[in-house]
Amino acid sequence: xxxxxxxxxxxxxxxxxxxxxxxxxxxxxxxxxxxxxxxxxxxxxxxxxxxxxxxxxxxxxxxxxxxxxxxxxxxxxxxxxxxxxxxxxxxxxxxxxxxxxxxxxxxxxxxxxxxxxxxxxxxxxxxxxxxxxxxxxxxxxxxxxxxxxxxxxxxxxxxxxxxxxxxxxxxxxxxxxxxxxxxxxxxxxxxxxxxxxxxxxxxxxxxxxxxxxxxxxxxxxxxxxxxxxxxxxxxxxxxxxxxxxxxxxxxxxxxx
Amino acid sequence: xxxxxxxxxxxxxxxxxxxxxxxxxxxxxxxxxxxxxxxxxxxxxxxxxxxxxxxxxxxxxxxxxxxxxxxxxxxxxxxxxxxxxxxxxxxxxxxxxxxxxxxxxxxxxxxxxxxxxxxxxxxxxxxxxxxxxxxxxxxxxxxxxxxxxxxxxxxxxxxxxxxxxxxxxxxxxxxxxxxxxxxxxxxxxxxxxxxxxxxxxxxxxxxxxxxxxxxxxxxxxxxxxxxxxxxxxxxxxxxxxxxxxxxxxxxxxxxxxxxxxxxxxxxxxxxxxxxxxxxxxxxxxxxxxxxxxxxxxxxxxxxxxxxxxxxxxxxxxxxxxxxxxxxxxxxxxxxxxxxxxxxxxxxxxxxxxxxxxxxxxxxxxxxxxxxxxxxxxxxxxxxxxxxxxxxxx
Numbered sequence: 001x002x003x004x005x006x007x008x009x010x011x012x013x014x015x016x017x018x019x020x021x022x023x024x025x026x027x028x029x030x031x032x033x034x035x036x037x038x039x040x041x042x043x044x045x046x047x048x049x050x051x052x053x054x055x056x057x058x059x060x061x062x063x064x065x066x067x068x069x070x071x072x073x074x075x076x077x078x079x080x081x082x083x084x085x086x087x088x089x090x091x092x093x094x095x096x097x098x099x100x101x102x103x104x105x106x107x108x109x110x111x112x113x114x115x116x117x118x119x120x121x122x123x124x125x126x127x128x129x130x131x132x133x134x135x136x137x138x139x140x141x142x143x144x145x146x147x148x149x150x151x152x153x154x155x156x157x158x159x160x161x162x163x164x165x166x167x168x169x170x171x172x173x174x175x176x177x178x179x180x181x182x183x184x185x186x187x188x189x190x191x192x193x194x195x196x197x198x199x200x201x202x203x204x205x206x207x208x209x210x211x212x213x214x215x216x217x218x219x220x221x222x223x224x225x226x227x228x229x230x231x232x233x234x235x236x237x238x239x240x241x242x243x244x245x246x247x248x249x250x251x252x253x254x255x256x
Numbered sequence: 257x258x259x260x261x262x263x264x265x266x267x268x269x270x271x272x273x274x275x276x277x278x279x280x281x282x283x284x285x286x287x288x289x290x291x292x293x294x295x296x297x298x299x300x301x302x303x304x305x306x307x308x309x310x311x312x313x314x315x316x317x318x319x320x321x322x323x324x325x326x327x328x329x330x331x332x333x334x335x336x337x338x339x340x341x342x343x344x345x346x347x348x349x350x351x352x353x354x355x356x357x358x359x360x361x362x363x364x365x366x367x368x369x370x371x372x373x374x375x376x377x378x379x380x381x382x383x384x385x386x387x388x389x390x391x392x393x394x395x396x397x398x399x400x401x402x403x404x405x406x407x408x409x410x411x412x413x414x415x416x417x418x419x420x421x422x423x424x425x426x427x428x429x430x431x432x433x434x435x436x437x438x439x440x441x442x443x444x445x446x447x448x449x450x451x452x453x454x455x456x457x458x459x460x461x462x463x464x465x466x467x468x469x470x471x472x473x474x475x476x477x478x479x480x481x482x483x484x485x486x487x488x489x490x491x492x493x494x495x496x497x498x499x500x501x502x503x504x505x506x507x508x509x510x511x512x513x514x515x516x517x518x519x520x521x522x523x524x525x526x527x528x529x530x531x532x533x534x535x536x537x538x539x540x541x542x543x544x545x546x547x548x549x550x551x552x553x554x555x556x557x558x559x560x561x562x563x564x565x566x567x568x569x570x571x572x573x574x575x576x577x578x579x580x581x582x583x584x585x586x587x588x589x590x591x592x593x594x595x596x597x598x599x600x601x602x603x604x605x606x607x608x609x610x611x612x613x614x615x616x617x618x619x620x621x622x623x624x625x626x627x628x629x630x631x632x633x634x635x636x637x638x639x640x641x642x643x644x645x646x647x648x649x
Contacts (some may be wrong), residue, residue, distance in 0.1 A: 051552075051553065052422065052553040052554045053422070053427070053431055053539070053554050055278065055431060055434050055435065055438075055540075056278045056280070056435075056438065058435070062421060066421075069553065074551045074553075075551050075552075076551075098538075098552075099276060099538050100537045100538045100539065100546070100548065100552045100554070101551060101552040101553075102552070103536065103537055103538060103552065104535070104537055104548055104550070104551065104552030105551065105552060125278045125279075126276045126277060126278055126538065126541075127276070128275060128276060128277060128279070128282070129279075130266065130275075131274065131276065134266075149279065150278065150279040150280070151279060152279055152280050154280075154282075154283040154441060155279060155282070155283075156283075159282075174279070174280060
């Protein structure tokens with residue numbers, strides 16, 4: 001059983017996950033941000049590997065990637081930072097990055113390092129299901145890594161069922177047809193989409209992401225899913241208030 | 257066509273190709289993949305496509321025996337005059353085809369990226385022709401250096417959106433276009449080169465294949481043999497080269513030469529010679545050869561030509577390079593400029609800066625008197641006048 005499944009076993013609903021970019025705002029903030037988030041009671045943390053050309057990210061996360069890369073962040077540094085807190089950190093980490101980073105670093109080396117950091121779940125938004133099945137599933141299985149798949153309002157039921165069978169982490173329910181950081185409230189159309197997914201009675205847990213930014217959108221998402229991920233809104237506040245503002249931010253989001 | 261250089265069902269040319277797209281784009285790409293071959297093969301498409309190519313674009317484009325250029329280099333050099341197409345480059349062959357495909361799919365809003373602006377102009381043109389909304393992403397740097405094309409796009413009714421991330425050039429315009437597409441899945445993304453997720457590389461190659469199809473007929477008429485000895489074309493993403501090579505890919509006796517932009521020199525750190533500097537990677541939805549650092553961060557390419565400073569090449573070209581079916585050469589900024597001045601002076605043709613790179617390798621080749629060489633003159637140089645004049649002084 002992977003670390004995310006263990007969390008779901010302890011807590012079914014209202015799971016709060018926070019995304020941030022490794023090496024942002026400063027190179028050595030990665031582990032400090034994780035510690036603060038962990039102390040604030042975040043259920044699991046998504047660590048973004050900064051990338052030069054992040055197709056699925058909006059301007060906020062892209063900016064954080066640019067800053068992190070300028071700070072000197074790279075895969076060697078991030079793996080060192082994460083390995084250093086392997087034993088002290090009790091909040092599960094999920095790594096999010098783009099496929100090219102993994103290919104260039106060496107797929108086996110990448111997976112081995114992920115494992116060495118005590119991480120067992122990854123999100124690679126440009127890794128499509130067909131490539132996963134033909135090549136990466138076997139690779140990830142070798143290293144005990146679970147892959148998170150994204151679904152959108154346009155993903156067919158047949159495809160969702162297939163994804164449900166392929167993953168043993170969770171399904172990332174993209175709240176709308178958008179890149180990360182898209183503004184707005186949860187619309188009726190989105191709620192109908194959440195209800196449709198909820199009614200499918202999938203075995204996987206559902207975590208909503210993209211466009212979740214505050215208590216209201218988080219609470220709404222939790223009515224139809226097991227939890228939600230906040231990214232851009234957190235990065236913005238990290239940019240504004242630094243690490244000391246994390247606890248207050250997390251508490252302002254949590255469902256009461 | 258034999259199957260050797262056509263992609264398999266998943267869009268792979270050997271190890272290159274595929275469709276590495278976020279789930280958000282899956283339905284769009286799948287819809288296109290399921291329909292493009294059938295649409296292109298249909299009688300109604302072929303009739304409309306051929307009719308527009310003939311009466312709107314002005315095809316067939318001439319195959320011109322460049323006598324003075326031939327004398328100078330001691331070979332028989334033909335220029336395939338894609339610069340004489342409506343809008344001034346080969347790009348329109350593809351946009352005419354894709355706009356018809358978009359219409360077949362019921363799309364009303366068109367999205368494009370552009371480097372030199374030739375593809376943007378060609379897209380804006382066909383959108384005006386069909387009465388469709390058009391949004392073009394262009395790097396902020398390229399907007400400055402290709403001002404005439406920006407003005408043309410605007411006059412044609414397109415909305416030109418500056419890409420301000422990264423190096424503010426073609427790569428970034430493509431990123432922004434893909435991001436826009438993710439947010440607006442109702443739009444049709446009209447990709448301008450043989451890049452992007454499957455089926456784009458194959459679809460664009462099929463639409464540009466009209467170049468080599470005509471070359472065969474014209475060479476047969478003019479030389480008695482439909483095969484030249486050598487075909488030379490410049491490569492950024494690689495659409496004009498794919499079109500010029502297409503019907504010759506399996507005729508292994510025809511030498512194919514792809515010319516990349518070396519910028520200030522292949523090893524100067526300011527270059528776009530992907531085949532020399534790149535390694536296997538994924539960019540803009542396909543696995544190909546890509547300029548990147550040791551951690552897979554994409555390296556910003558450089559070339560004086562806005563159409564060639566792309567950090568990857570299309571997956572077909574990556575495969576041609578790997579299998580050595582094509583020879584990859586390169587030309588520096590200066591060599592390209594010199595070649596452009598030379599062609600202008602001795603043949604009265606001002607080529608696009610992109611094309612000038614293809615012309616520049618003539619002086620590096622060991623040419624024979626009877627060697628029949630076709631250079632794909634992919635576009636005209638009006639848009640580059642400012643650069644040409646600046647360097648002439």
